[in-house]
Amino acid sequence: MTMVIVIHATAATLSLVLGAVNLARRPKGDRRHRLVGRVWVVAMYLAVLTSFAIREVNPGGFSWLHGLSAFTLVTLTVGWVAALRGRIETHRGFLRGSYVGTVAAFVGAVVVPQRAVPRLAVDHPWLLSVAAAAVLAVAWLVVALAGRPVRRRDVLISEARVPR
Structure with a gap:
């Protein structure tokens, strides 16, 4: 198993878990949702980008999973930008779709016995x-x-009163 596959599998698995957490929990849009979502986005980008270096199923070419990765790269970016611009419905739709694509890619990766994860499970x-x-x-x-509260200094430097 190559380092690219290890990085890809780790990022993808972290994406599966964190995505499920953010989709399942209420309320949405709070500090925890945003921070978990940021880590999820980074993990998703890492999983998507490393996927293009993996050619296990079709050496020298791309498979349907690479097409899903390209599509996810677009949906992930649109959803992330929508969140930054406050377009929550667009954000919700695109990132839910990105998560569903991640689940589909996971299923596609683990049901084929020749792929790395099933081989690792057996070996x-x-x-x-x-x-x-x-x-x-x-x-x-x-x-x-x-979810931890933000600790702030009693007096921030920018707010410190300087005696005159």
Whole structure:
């Protein structure tokens, strides 16, 4: 298994977990949603971009999963920009669609026995278990830290009163 596949699988798995967390939780748009969403977007971009270097199924060419990656690159960007501009309905639709595409890519990656994840599950189940546990721990940490209150200094430097 190459380092590109390891990075891709880790980012994709983190995307699956964090995406599910943000879609399932209420309320939307609070600090935790935004911070978890930012990490999710970075993980998604990492998964999408590394996917283009993986040619396991079709050496020398691209598969349908690469087409899904190109499409996800567009939907992810449109959804992210919509959030930045306050167009919440557009944001919601495009990023939900990006998450559904991630789930479809995951299913496509694990049902083919020749692909890396099923081979790893058969050849090295403990390694796969440890890797999955590590990704879940990182996801838990992201969600936990995103919910912590922001600590501010009693007096910010920009607000400090200078005696005259």
